[in-house]
Amino acid sequence: MPDTSTLRLPADAAGIARAADLLRDGKLVAFPTETVYGLGADARDDAAVAAIYEAKGRPSFNPLIVHVPSIEHAKELVHWSGTAENIAQAFWPGPLTLVLPIREDAGISDRVTAGLSTLAVRLPAAPLARDLLTAFGGPLAGPSANRSGRISPTTADHVLSSLDGRIAAVLDGGPCPVGLESTILGLAGRPTLLRPGGISAEQLSEALGHPVMRRQEREAISAPGQTASHYAPRARMRLNAAEWREGEARLGFGDVDCDLNLSPAGDLDEAASNLFAHLHQLDAAGAEVIAVAPIPHVGAGIAINDRLSRAAAPR
Template identity: 65%
Template sequence: MNHEQLLSLPPDVAGLEKAAAILQRGGLVSFPTETVYGLGADARNNAAVAGIYEAKGRPSFNPLIVHVPDVSAAESYCVFNAAAQHLAQGFWPGALTLVLPLRADAGISKLVTAGLDTLAVRVPDHPVAAGLLRAFGGPVAAPSANPSGRVSPTAAAHVVAGLGGRIDAVVDGGDCAVGVESTIVSCIGEPALLRAGGIPVEALEACLGAPLKTLHDPSTPIAPGQLASHYAPQGKVRLNASGAGKGEVLLGFGPVEADLNLSVAGDLTEAAARLFACLHELDAMGAEQIAVSPIPDHGLGRAINDRLKRAAAPR
């Protein structure tokens, strides 16, 4: 497969039907969600799911998120407890992934779950993603559409640059609005935060009326996005910088002089939407040393800091 063979499909009915047909025959299709672009395959097809791992160079012990069109579809694959039902009612469709017990008759490839008896599932809040899921009529496994460990894509051009010679098609639905991946909550027993993301933890805790536990072991991930080194640009990243040192490019936040700025106004929503696009731009600039301004660690700031800490981790 080469760049010329990568289909760029429009986000209309005809384009989504072509994308669904590719999925049905075991191909790989990138599509936009409200968070980032996903790399989709039929979650029931072992060979197709193996293609995701091969295209991304992703470790096979790192589980995948399955995307479905609605709550009833999710319930056909997973067992919901009261907390899961409450969260799904409050935040689906949206940037929330729930990790739930997998039904014995779900038919989901073991490559999706990395052999676990749980499934990470979500209902995306994006018209193109929703249209593709309806056209396909089945569960779509879809991690972010980037080489493993690299910066996640928030535009079709990012997908083409990273995976253009390795996948079949990309549905070009414009830029992603949220810009960071979904928040992941385990509902195996007491609800626990597995990954900060597009839904602030404070909103989830308000919905549940109780604080979330935090579970994390990067050596044995039970959900996507838990590896210690992830979302990394080419250059070395230094966090909580008051300014750029010698040879550094500054990725700013707030009213600071910077080469690039996530949000001059200090708006966390804008910063989250711009984060991965700015990291891609730093790569395009050839930045070898990157300093990043401090980001407030609340609301979407927690998700931004999570991604930046992984980008700065030793590789």
């Protein structure tokens, strides 16, 4: 664990090269994707992966997503399938993670999979993430770059507020445009939506040619982001607030009077992009309770409500 403050690296060739060197040395480097900032470590290095769990305070039963620089790299790590190829061609690079059986010769640390026989892989779309993966030249384990269970980071400042001094560096690429973690699709059996995100179930079903199955909450954890309590601010959360109560911080949606508005126009994609940043802002202001206006449960609203329900769950 670093003994000094975390470096903030610029989003230029020198910053990328420095980040790649640190990763090759077994250090932890946060980097921006189109979804949220990931906490990167060499996925083949047991000690580096263990350092992710330590820095985040993440439970060891919670597996990690591995980011790859190309589809060809993914095929070296998992048993690829025709379905995986079709889905990857439709949505990669992008905010979609695929869970497939891990290859016996993948060379990935057992800590990444948390003892499972599958591996979660993603090819991100963010140019800076792609440049870093190419410069590093290998797979990067990359959960969200925050303390476990807390609000996910969508800026370098969010990363530093949670992990300063606990990781080597953060590659500062500005705000993440999608703002919610990737959709996770399980392909180890029947295609199953394991976590909602930027790619909707409807989009996946259209690409598959049949409806995608949905994971039931009572099922064992099979991918990141499935713990009951997750994405949580220090403040308590009150969801589906039809009216405001005195003393609450008010997080609105649509044409409502509030402290911060996810989208005054009622745009769900804009709301998703703003969700974590607004929660960070209200939490930093010292809110004891954050009341959230109802969010339509369609499209990106399904992923937003998933994150909100886990943020509001008993801790």
